[in-house]
Amino acid sequence: MTALFNFQSLLLVILLTICTSTYVHAIAPTFMNNHKQGFIGIFWKAARVGERLSPYISLCCVFMAVSMLIGS
Incomplete structure (x- = not known):
């Protein structure tokens, strides 16, 4: 299954x-x-989004990591 059909994988990509x-x-x-x-x-x-919204992107990365740990 590609990342397009799984919302969590799409967000991770x-x-x-x-x-x-x-x-x-x-x-x-x-x-x-x-x-x-x-x-x-x-x-x-x-890259512009990552530079300007870096605290929010960091929080999203941490949230995705925790959700991957809980989901597996």
Whole structure:
């Protein structure tokens, strides 16, 4: 089953995309700043969300980790 059909997996993929994009943007900011349009622009936007909402993203990651522990 893909992550599109399972809501919890979809949220996990979105959170991992935001966290990974934010990390890559911190390491190589010129790469993402030069590619704001197109497919890579999605990752630039995810990096912006991760930078601006980092406390909320962190809380969501902790919540997802706890829910994964409880669910398994």
